[in-house]
Amino acid sequence: MAGADHWSPLAELLANAGSWETLLRLAPVVLLGGGLVVYFIIRASLFILNYLRIKRALANIPSAPGSLPFLGNVIPMITCVRRNIGAWDLMEEWLDSTGPIVKFSILGTHGVVVRDPSALKRVFQTGYKMYEKDLEISYRPFLPILGSGLVTADGALWQRQRMLMGPALRVDVLDDIVCIAKKAVDRLCEKLSHHAGNGKPVNIEEEFRLLTLQVIGEAVLSMAPEECDRVFPQLYLPVMSEANHRVLRPYRMYLPTPEWFRFRTRMSKLNQYLIDLFRRRWETRQMFGRQKPADILDRIMEAIEESGAKWDTALETQLCYEIKTFLLAGHETSAAMLTWSTYELAINDEATRKVVAEAEVAFGAHSEMEASRRNVDEMLYTLSVLKEALRKYSVVPVVTRKLVADDTVGLMGHALPQGIMIACHLQGTHRLYEAPEEFRPERFMPGGEYDNFDDAIRAYMFVPFIQGPRNCLGQHLALLEARVVLSLLHKRFKFHLADKEKAVRHPTVIPVGPVGGLNVLLEERTA
Numbered sequence: 210m211a212g213a214d215h216w217s218p219l220a221e222l223l224a225n226a227g228s229w230e231t232l233l234r235l236a237p238v239v240l241l242g243g244g245l246v247v248y249f250i251i252r253a254s255l256f257i258l259n260y261l262r263i264k265r266a267l268a269n270i271p272s273a274p275g276s277l278p279f280l281g282n283v284i285p286m287i288t289c290v291r292r293n294i295g296a297w298d299l300m301e302e303w304l305d306s307t308g309p310i311v312k313f314s315i316l317g318t319h320g321v322v323v324r325d326p327s328a329l330k331r332v333f334q335t336g337y338k339m340y341e342k343d344l345e346i347s348y349r350p351f352l353p354i355l356g357s358g359l360v361t362a363d364g365a366l367w368q369r370q371r372m373l374m375g376p377a378l379r380v381d382v383l384d385d386i387v388c389i390a391k392k393a394v395d396r397l398c399e400k401l402s403h404h405a406g407n408g409k410p411v412n413i414e415e416e417f418r419l420l421t422l423q424v425i426g427e428a429v430l431s432m433a434p435e436e437c438d439r440v441f442p443q444l445y446l447p448v449m450s451e452a453n454h455r456v457l458r459p460y461r462m463y464l465p466t467p468e469w470f471r472f473r474t475r476m477s478k479l480n481q482y483l484i485d486l487f488r489r490r491w492e493t494r495q496m497f498g499r500q501k502p503a504d505i506l507d508r509i510m511e512a513i514e515e516s517g518a519k520w521d522t523a524l525e526t527q528l529c530y531e532i533k534t535f536l537l538a539g540h541e542t543s544a545a546m547l548t549w550s551t552y553e554l555a556i557n558d559e560a561t562r563k564v565v566a567e568a569e570v571a572f573g574a575h576s577e578m579e580a581s582r583r584n585v586d587e588m589l590y591t592l593s594v595l596k597e598a599l600r601k602y603s604v605v606p607v608v609t610r611k612l613v614a615d616d617t618v619g620l621m622g623h624a625l626p627q628g629i630m631i632a633c634h635l636q637g638t639h640r641l642y643e644a645p646e647e648f649r650p651e652r653f654m655p656g657g658e659y660d661n662f663d664d665a666i667r668a669y670m671f672v673p674f675i676q677g678p679r680n681c682l683g684q685h686l687a688l689l690e691a692r693v694v695l696s697l698l699h700k701r702f703k704f705h706l707a708d709k710e711k712a713v714r715h716p717t718v719i720p721v722g723p724v725g726g727l728n729v730l731l732e733e734r735t736a
């Protein structure tokens with residue numbers, strides 16, 4: 210019968226609606242549907258209540274201009290790129306026009322932005338346990354790579370890992386860095402010598418990126434330069450580039466595009482490469498016993514042995530996150546610092562002369578001397594050039610935190626509610642100097658502008674590595690490496706800018722380098 214062919218279970222249920230049997234059959238569907246509705250109503254009510262609680266608590270703080278209902282400030286933050294400025298530059302405009310604390314919101318997430326050193330002291334030092342890493346927005350695209358590594362860990366795990374990793378980066382490894390950096394800059398000089406005087410521009414930012422990867426690859430894993438040049442551009446750099454794209458285009462994290470699959474494949478190959486390396490190293494240590502540590506990995510393994518921890522897959526995974534964190538944190542930031550320092554030296558003969566003079570003392574007239582760490586520590590002017598580049602260009606312009614408890618002390622005289630985001634505007638702090646647009650390394654020489662800030666806030670007036678318990682673990686390594694590289698390169702070559710226009714800071718990528726890199730022309734220095 211034609212009618213019976215179209216008889217569906219739903220039609221049957223409707224026909225029998227009202228009978229006990231049917232009601233019993235419908236019960237699970239009704240309960241599930243009802244449960245879901247109640248769940249969403251509760252979630253939505255909690256969201257609205259929380260939204261109103263935070264809105265009320267922030268009522269006295271001035272708002273950033275251009276806020277729309279629910280969207281908040283998201284549109285000006287995305288579209289500011291059209292003006293060739295970054296979201297961090299927009300925040301600076303808010304601070305300049307509105308006051309020392311400004312509130313903003315992004316799709317229902319409320320936040321405040323601050324730059325005053327006293328506020329940074331509260332976030333980074335005195336109240337740091339309340340101000341946790343903001344993993345939901347800023348670091349989210351990097352979580353598949355960095356996982357629970359040091360930069361993205363919090364609480365007890367972070368504390369344990371920091372204790373384990375800290376000494377491996379701070380103590381005697383710094384002595385090795387001088388030698389590793391010297392070898393790397395010698396290789397770069399050899400490469401660049403083919404370009405000297407030929408009138409062809411070299412993108413020195415790209416060269417610094419490769420160099421700093423080689424230095425961190427050798428310091429952490431004893432990787433030969435050729436191995437670094439083979440593995441990293443194939444596996445590591447493309448995953449970092451995709452993660453950077455995802456910052457402004459978060460949907461890329463969820464769409465199964467060819468790039469999404471490539472990201473996953475490269476990630477698992479990189480993880481496998483590192484885990485194989487760890488296993489070989491661990492087995493060798495168990496076979497031949499303790500030897501003088503060759504690199505940072507050896508030092509970490511020594512600390513693991515001393516802690517009595519068992520080698521298992523959980524430990525391997527955690528170590529993998531830590532090593533990728535060192536690779537990420539340890540190369541692009543340093544490359545950006547070297548790039549901006551080179552840019553400024555190219556337009557400042559007097560500063561270059563002082564840097565070259567320090568290199569001659571530390572490395573001898575022909576750069577053949579193996580400088581000791583003490584020699585490099587004495588290069589105060591070169592250090593000041595690097596610090597001034599970090600101040601003027603703020604390669605990490607902003608770091609964000611999430612407030613996980615009500616802060617009754619708060620920031621800039623305002624108590625703050627749990628759940629908001631705090632944007633610590635490091636770039637803004639670095640502009641609180643005299644004539645901030647001028648490049649003046651003397652600010653950081655003994656007795657200079659920096660030394661003259663009040664004791665209570667001085668440490669929070671220069672924050673490229675932030676401050677407090679979560680400060681950058683690699684800052685000494687970075688500044689040591691960069692002193693060797695900058696001074697020896699300038700001792701060997703004169704750098705001229707290939708482009709006439711002023712370099713412009715990249716509006717979307719952190720660490721911030723110049724848009725299009727830095728093209729230079731090279732000339733061998735004769736005297």
Ligand code: HEM
Nearest residue numbers: 359360538539542543546605608673674679681682683687
């Ligand atoms: C000029 C170079 C560098 C700059 C400007 C820089 C900047 C920073 C900043 C701003 C943070 C704090 C991030 C946050 O709290 O959200 C940080 C953390 C960190 N950096 Fe660096 N960094 C540099 C070089 C390095 C190097 C060379 C290494 C490692 C070899 C390194 C390892 C780390 C680690 C492990 C952390 C996390 C510390 C923790 O949370 O306990 N950094 N860095």
